[in-house]
Amino acid sequence: MARAGYMIPMLLGKLTKKPVTVMYPYEKLEPFKDIRAKIKFDTNLCIGCGICARDCPSGACYMVDIPNPVDKKKKTPHFDLDMCTFCGQCDESCPKDAIKLTDEYELAHFKRGELIVK
Ligand code: SF4
Ligand code: SF4
Numbered sequence: 001m002a003r004a005g006y007m008i009p010m011l012l013g014k015l016t017k018k019p020v021t022v023m024y025p026y027e028k029l030e031p032f033k034d035i036r037a038k039i040k041f042d043t044n045l046c047i048g049c050g051i052c053a054r055d056c057p058s059g060a061c062y063m064v065d066i067p068n069p070v071d072k073k074k075k076t077p078h079f080d081l082d083m084c085t086f087c088g089q090c091d092e093s094c095p096k097d098a099i100k101l102t103d104e105y106e107l108a109h110f111k112r113g114e115l116i117v118k
Contacts, residue, residue, distance in 0.1 A: 031103040036086040038104035039079045039117045045098035048074025052090035052099060060084035079117040081107055 022029055031037070048068030053061045060083035063075040079090070079099075091099045109115055 031105055035103045035105060036088050036101040038081065038102050038107060039084065039090070040100045040102050041077070041079060041117050042098045043069050043076065043118075045070075045096045046076065046094075047071055047096055048076060049095065050075065050077070051093045051095065052077050055089050055093040057087060057089060058083050058085050061090050076118075081115040081117060082112055 046068060047070050048063075050063050053063045056062075060080045061077055062080075064078050066076040068074040068076050077090075086101060088101050091101050107115065
């Protein structure tokens with residue numbers, strides 16, 4: 001009984017407060033500052049050095065046999081968001097600023113291939 005005496009005022013108090021949750025996906029919260037989400041890659045800045053693939057801790061970034069747009073003798077990186085931990089190391093390591101982690105956090109897709117950033 002003592003417990004009910006404690007809980008009822010607490011529950012009534014909650015009824016007058018704004019809910020902490022939102023009706024996602026109809027309502028969305030603003031991403032917090034400095035969030036690291038979907039990778040944006042600018043192929044025109046990339047020189048195919050491979051540093052991003054070398055430094056990626058999860059193997060999500062790897063070089064593929066597609067001629068680099070800037071230096072045709074070099075390869076091009078791909079980023080598999082399926083394996084990405086969004087650590088931001090590739091962004092840190094890239095000497096050409098070709099990689100940016102954006103605030104785009106909604107990454108649900110029907111096909112896994114759609115999660116590869118090229
Ligand atoms: S954010 Fe981290 S895990 Fe993802 S591709 Fe870049 S280095 Fe790899
Ligand atoms: S580190 Fe930058 S310039 Fe080098 S391959 Fe990766 S994206 Fe291209």
